[in-house]
Amino acid sequence: MSTVVFRVAKIKTKSAAQGKTKHNYRLMDTPNADAERTATLNKEYINSGQVDYWSLAEARIEEGIAKTARGKPRTVRDDQVRAVEIVLTASPEWFKRGPDGQAEDMRASKWVADNLEFLKKTFGEKNVVSFTLHQDEKTPHIHAVIIPLTEKGHLSADKIFNPETLKD
Template sequence: MAHIAKYQSGAIGHMCALYENEAMQANGYNLGPKRLISQVQFISKRISALALKRHVRKDAVRLCDCIVTLPRSFDDNREREFFKTAYTFLSQRYGVDNVVSAYVHRNSSHPHMHFAWIPVTEDGRLSAKSVVTRLELKTLHPDMQRFMESSLGCKVEILLDSEKAGERILSGLGLKDYIDAKAELERLDSEIAEKKAQLNEILRQEHEARKRLAELVCSAEQEDTEGD
């Protein structure tokens, strides 16, 4: 039901635009804080406000994204309640002040929420490595399940069907291999999402280029007509 992806500065603009654009396409909505500045501006402002001893490295992770999917077994009529509860859990876990946005997308086979946040440690450091540890990846699902079931008053399946099949395979591994395999899956999810964002940006640029070309052709044709 939940996956965590990590993004460096180069992908932040793409991902933030993706969150907003996909939400607009199919009656999506944002459960995150309402601000007068953009997501990218907030990320920069929040990091600048940290009392960091060193400059933030270019390859530092500035944004994390926990993708929470509505289980197929859950009542669709309680969709918003489900995501609000998930939002409450995640904002408490990773810090309300660090929440960037929480866009719910409804244009796929099943609704899902992108809970985006800045990985800030309890002592005020920017460190995804310290926040999203292997232990965190291991405990996130069971902790979320307990919270969701207690809050919603019903059974909540944390893993989707495809994930359950994978879990059955992974369950045969030793603990270390299991954790390593889960971490690798998270890394691949992050890489796929980043490549998707880059592709969307390329397609947008292509669209703009074609539009500009059409305008130039039209302008040239008008000049030829006027010359005649």
């Protein structure tokens, strides 16, 4: 029986954002990734310039954060979650495999398109700032970076990513 994977990880610091950027764009050594497959099978659907996640978060927050009653932008606390990384995949047996054991190419698949559409619909199109398909490891998977801005322009990972909303 196949299992769906939906992993959520908060990004609170610039160093955490930079580490995830380097890993996801293969700017650092990734021992379980096949370098030959990285260039040909991995694909970035949203952040094709591979801008670092911290810069993407800061820009989106500045653009989308609500103003206070006095017309000034709300302040963002140093300890606030700036972004959330979501990893989407399934158990290895769910993916069709070729004779060499490699999963078939998912770049133009309904699975990728449906996941991207789901994230945009659920979290807001502007809040999905990166969406990367990795196929250079055994099992294809997606890394997406979401900025947790509410519809009212509040930065709040707690309102968007909590047990109730994740269950839904």
